[in-house]
Amino acid sequence: MIGCFFLQAGALGAIMNAGGIFIVPVCNELGFDRGALALYLTFYFIATTATYPLVAKYLPKWDFRVFLTTCFLVLAATEAAMGIMNELWQWYAAGVVLGVAGALVFVVASTVLIENWFVAKRGTALGIAMCGSGIGGFFFPIFGNFLIETVGWRMAYPSIALAMCVIVLPFTLFVFRLHPSDMGLRPYGAEQGEAMAETRASEKGMPARKAIVTLAFVCVFLYAGIEALFSGYNNHLPGFAESIGYSAAFGAGILSMAQLGYSVATLVMGWVTDKIGVAASTYITLGVTAASLLGFSFLQAEVPLMACAFVFGMNSVIITISVPTLISELFGKKYFAQILSYSRMSGIIGCFGAAAVGACFDLTGSYIGSFFAGIAILAACAVLVGIALTQKKKLRAQWE
Incomplete structure (x- = not known):
């Protein structure tokens, strides 16, 4: 370890x-x-x-x-x-x-x-x-x-x-x-x-071949892929800081704070999800991420920007915690590994994130447009999660 x-x-x-x-x-x-x-x-x-x-x-x-x-x-x-x-x-x-x-x-x-x-x-x-x-x-x-x-x-x-x-x-x-x-x-x-083997033998779930053609899986797949776009924002945090007049050292500092936020969230969000459920923890993460992007758009002082970077970094746990937990919640544990492996292919959607954020700056001379686009993406993610969760009762009736 x-x-x-x-x-x-x-x-x-x-x-x-x-x-x-x-x-x-x-x-x-x-x-x-x-x-x-x-x-x-x-x-x-x-x-x-x-x-x-x-x-x-x-x-x-x-x-x-x-x-x-x-x-x-x-x-x-x-x-x-x-x-x-x-x-x-x-x-x-x-x-x-x-x-x-x-x-x-x-x-x-x-x-x-x-x-x-x-x-x-x-x-x-x-x-x-x-x-x-x-x-x-x-x-x-x-x-x-x-x-x-x-x-x-x-x-x-x-x-x-x-x-x-x-x-x-x-x-x-x-x-x-x-x-x-x-x-x-x-x-x-x-x-x-x-x-544990006896417990696994009694577990139920929906076979992967059936799960991947459901509306819920399509929503989770799109949610994971669209969320992956945010990995591209991290690479531009130093450039964002310099674009509003800060030094390269401060830019490196806010990138470090984002990574620290991810580390803290990795350790605590699993526990939070167990306590309040995957739906609530996911919506909270999406909400605070949107708040951090608003902060980047309107705040200029060092301490608020550092705080926004820390909160923004927490968004990365969606891929490591929220998506797997949603799959387990909707499709059960029996075929979890196979279904999760299919969902990982959604990362191809997020591969354009860094280039898109950089292109926004090249065209406008500012990162503000990309931050507002990110808020719209987060809203779309919330809708996708909501649609997927409405299918839970129907899906569980088909577990084997």
Whole structure:
């Protein structure tokens, strides 16, 4: 679990969650439009989505540590290589490489390791592990901005890549094993396995082949995909801060606050959802996200903007908590994994988020239009969730 935390912090947190600090200095020096540069994230998302099936196919066949370490080194080398790039197509190619290697490192590795090593407290362990990406996303923008201001963005890229290696490689080389049995151990809580197996045998749900053609699934799919657009906003928070007169250091600070908000929400929103239900927790998250976008649009002082960034970062838990919980609530637990895997394909909708936000700035010279568009998107998400939940009674009558 600790290793997965550092894997998330040193890989996803460093490359994707902190990558927004480079958009302004790179565009200023090389003359790119912000939307054009941010398009590399679209290539990343498409490549990641296309690579998931291959990772699932080859992960059981190859040596896990070699596979994971190789993919991570590809990520680190690509991050370092960005420091010598001069053309947009090079960033687009880098986005593809990040997507292919990141399919294992960013997403699959920690999930599979926690699944294999924990029987009891699996959700808690996964939440702590995934929190690492937010903690990494909190520290790396500050560290990266310091590097940009002292040695320039070209040297900052390889410096961050080196820091990533220091954080992650000790775990991929010496700690991780795919299964506890590889070290003569049993999963945590294995003694509860038989009782849990009996419980799972009695679980009910709607088969995936039936679920994916229902109105409720279509709504959840669209909700997850549209929500994924908001991942693109994070990359432009530093640019937004500079566009209203703040320094690059403050821009890195609000990006860090957004990642801190995500980390806190990751730890508490699961508990909140259990207490008040998925509908209430989802509407609260959508509402406070809309409030944060309004704050970005009208507030100018440092402290309110920091607070808005923290609250905005909490929106990211919708993908990790709200969507899976909705699927469980509507379709049951028996076929949960299959239905969730289909819903993950909705991420292809969100792959255009960063480019769209950047294009809005390029066209208008301001991010305000994209913030109001985000509020409209959140309203659409609320409608989609409401429609899906109206189908709950009908769907549960079809559980098998």
